[in-house]
Amino acid sequence: MIKLYGHELSGNVYKIRLLLALLEIEYEFVPIDVFKGEHKTPEYLKLNPFGQIPVLIDGDKVFPDAQAILVYLARQYGTEQWLPTEAESLSRVIRWLSTTAGEIRQGVESARLFHFFKVRTIDIDAATQKSAFILDLINRHLADREWLELEHPTIADIAAFPYIALAPDGQVSLEEYPYIVAWIERIKRLPGFVGMPGIEAVTTA
Incomplete structure (x- = not known):
């Protein structure tokens, strides 16, 4: 196992x-x-x-x-849905893995480390600025699409999702980013979705 x-x-x-x-x-x-x-x-x-x-x-x-x-x-x-083999589609998905390890980590992930875990070695001003930059970019990117790339969820969405959804832990509000908020809700409604502290699963009556 x-x-x-x-x-x-x-x-x-x-x-x-x-x-x-x-x-x-x-x-x-x-x-x-x-x-x-x-x-x-x-x-x-x-x-x-x-x-x-x-x-x-x-x-x-x-x-x-x-x-x-x-x-x-x-x-x-998995299947082709999560990680395509076609070169262009694969490249588009991998791009977001790099963004997750780069701008998202430097932004909302670092802000969460500073505020939630009290890691004071982090430059919170730089993390806050980077958070605003990447969230604005992703919000505009999602304005005319449901998923980060392709016509369905991929590991690009899974990679980027946690620290963006946890942004409020780092005192970064998502209120100004309606397309991101809608994307978060779509991910929460995927069959089999599980949450974590700070990310609640959608409950159905």
Whole structure:
């Protein structure tokens, strides 16, 4: 059975849990208490020398890095919907994985680390400015489409979703970004969707 190592408050861990749920894949969750430094122990560093979460183990294969894990799961267990093979479509999806690891991390993810986790080494002014930049860009991008790329959800959406949806944890309001808010609600209505602290699943009467 697949094992996923991580912490329940991590957006990067959550995006893996979300894709696993959407793909209906059973797995074992192995909690790693980052507040106690369990991600820096010699045992964990053997799995990921960078000392970061998440790590996914599938059989004898070990995968660190959230974006890389999304690619593996989509290709190994998913369909063309989640990660296309056609060159142009694949390029468009991968672009958003880079954006997630770049501007989204530098913006809303860093703002959340500062305000929610009290990581004071972060330049909060720079993170706030970067948040405004990337949220405005994505909001305009979504003005005439339902998903970040193609005509259906892909791992581009799964990669970008958590920290954007968690932006209020970093004192970044989404009120000015109606197309992003609508996109968040569409993702929440995907069959199999699961939430996390700060991201509630849609309840139906």
